Amino acid sequence: MSLNRTAKGIVLVPALLLGGAFLAAGVWAEGSAAENRNLALSLGGVLMASGLLAQLLPEPVPENDPDQPPQP
Numbered sequence: 001m002s003l004n005r006t007a008k009g010i011v012l013v014p015a016l017l018l019g020g021a022f023l024a025a026g027v028w029a030e031g032s033a034a035e036n037r038n039l040a041l042s043l044g045g046v047l048m049a050s051g052l053l054a055q056l057l058p059e060p061v062p063e064n065d066p067d068q069p070p071q072p
Contacts, residue, residue: 004059015051019044 022044029037 008054008057011054012051015047015054019047019049019051022047 022040024044025033026037026040026044029040
């Protein structure tokens with residue numbers, strides 16, 4: 001189970017960091033960079049949402065888990 005938790009962390013950290021960077025760039029865009037404001041805000045939102053969604057997905061129960069009762 002810890003392998004799945006580690007994989008979730010590997011997805012979460014870069015997604016949140018990159019999403020935050022894109023959101024900050026979109027908010028502070030001025031002058032000629034303002035043309036790409038919507039793109040930066042969209043990418044930031046998608047990255048942050050995907051990182052958080054990866055954390056919320058349920059972990060599957062292994063078939064041979066000794067803590068679970070036997071299935072008929």
